[in-house]
Amino acid sequence: MNASLSTVEETTPQASNAFPDRTAQPFIKWVGGKRLHHEQFQSLYPDALYQHRYHTYAEPFLGGGAIFLSLTSHIPFERILLSDINPNLILTYRAVKQDVEALIGILEDYTQRYHGAAADEQAALYQDVRDAFNQPPEDFCYTECSTQSIERAAQFIFLNKCGYGGMFRVNKKGFFNVPWGKHKKPQILDELNLRHVSQLLQHAQLTVAGFREFPIEKMDDGCFVYFDPPYRPLNATSHFTGYYGPGFNDNDQRELAAIFRQLDAQGASLMLSNSDPTNEDPEDDFFDTLYDGFAIRRVSALRKINSNFAKRGRKNELVITNYPTRI
Numbered sequence: 548m549n550a551s552l553s554t555v556e557e558t559t560p561q562a563s564n565a566f567p568d569r570t571a572q573p574f575i576k577w578v579g580g581k582r583l584h585h586e587q588f589q590s591l592y593p594d595a596l597y598q599h600r601y602h603t604y605a606e607p608f609l610g611g612g613a614i615f616l617s618l619t620s621h622i623p624f625e626r627i628l629l630s631d632i633n634p635n636l637i638l639t640y641r642a643v644k645q646d647v648e649a650l651i652g653i654l655e656d657y658t659q660r661y662h663g664a665a666a667d668e669q670a671a672l673y674q675d676v677r678d679a680f681n682q683p684p685e686d687f688c689y690t691e692c693s694t695q696s697i698e699r700a701a702q703f704i705f706l707n708k709c710g711y712g713g714m715f716r717v718n719k720k721g722f723f724n725v726p727w728g729k730h731k732k733p734q735i736l737d738e739l740n741l742r743h744v745s746q747l748l749q750h751a752q753l754t755v756a757g758f759r760e761f762p763i764e765k766m767d768d769g770c771f772v773y774f775d776p777p778y779r780p781l782n783a784t785s786h787f788t789g790y791y792g793p794g795f796n797d798n799d800q801r802e803l804a805a806i807f808r809q810l811d812a813q814g815a816s817l818m819l820s821n822s823d824p825t826n827e828d829p830e831d832d833f834f835d836t837l838y839d840g841f842a843i844r845r846v847s848a849l850r851k852i853n854s855n856f857a858k859r860g861r862k863n864e865l866v867i868t869n870y871p872t873r874i
Contacts, residue, residue: 572740573613579778581614584846590873590874596771600769603770606628614773620747629751630761639703641692644748644751653697679702687699704735709728711727763813766815773820776819842868842872846864846866
């Protein structure tokens with residue numbers, strides 16, 4: 548593997564001279580996002596990826612989409628399958644894909660109103676947008692591109708950029724409850740990047756689905772699948788797995804590992820990220836046992852969110868593959 552994603556011959560139909568840096572960036576912040584992992588992952592991708600031997604890329608836990616964006620900015624795929632259990636997240640991706648200019652117009656208005664306001668007015672605007680987000684029309688459709696869905700996508704992005712920590716969290720009633728982040732001038736809108744993301748999404752199929760609905764039967768040796776599930780908590784204070792839905796427990800991790808093994812048997816190339824339990828307990832071999840027989844690598848990652856400030860910083864994370872890596 549002599550090439551990096553930034554030096555791969557640019558034969559991809561998604562490429563455009565309008566995007567000089569060649570790599571689209573996540574347009575939302577996301578807890579557990581892989582924006583900072585791109586360089587580390589260069590040596591963990593399969594050789595076949597750089598040789599353009601895959602016809603399909605799939606990512607069942609889309610989140611902020613950093614790996615999808617970094618790969619598809621440079622490598623062509625005939626088919627891209629992206630899914631997440633969060634309907635508001637997928638709705639927002641669909642809005643970027645289907646009507647990015649209308650979305651940009653609304654975000655421009657939010658930017659002007661927010662940046663031109665005093666702190667108390669910013670807090671009030673955030674609360675107003677959050678209230679509106681929590682009260683969609685009774686007949687609202689999450690799967691159709693409409694004026695209402697574009698507005699909701701803009702609300703989602705605004706709340707993400709102006710809320711605390713880039714979290715998406717709902718209460719038991721399903722209401723988004725992240726407080727205002729007290730940001731003075733957040734970058735609510737990056738027009739060039741949004742247009743780049745929109746271009747890459749033209750080749751993608753977006754689905755609201757959990758990992759159990761992943762189309763296993765459609766995967767073969769021409770597929771590269773990246774799994775980035777909610778991380779297994781390392782201790783009692785690190786339960787950042789339940790921002791949408793009932794959470795992700797050890798039984799879910801086991802079911803995901805079973806799917807991983809089934810896809811491996813079908814010949815698909817697989818890569819999975821998760822927390823490293825040995826950060827807290829050297830004897831905790833949960834993932835080493837669960838993925839016995841596969842390549843398990845430990846990479847250093849920066850953790851920015853922890854209820855205990857002293858525990859923020861670099862920790863090992865696991866990268867598990869069913870193919871040999873350079874490191």
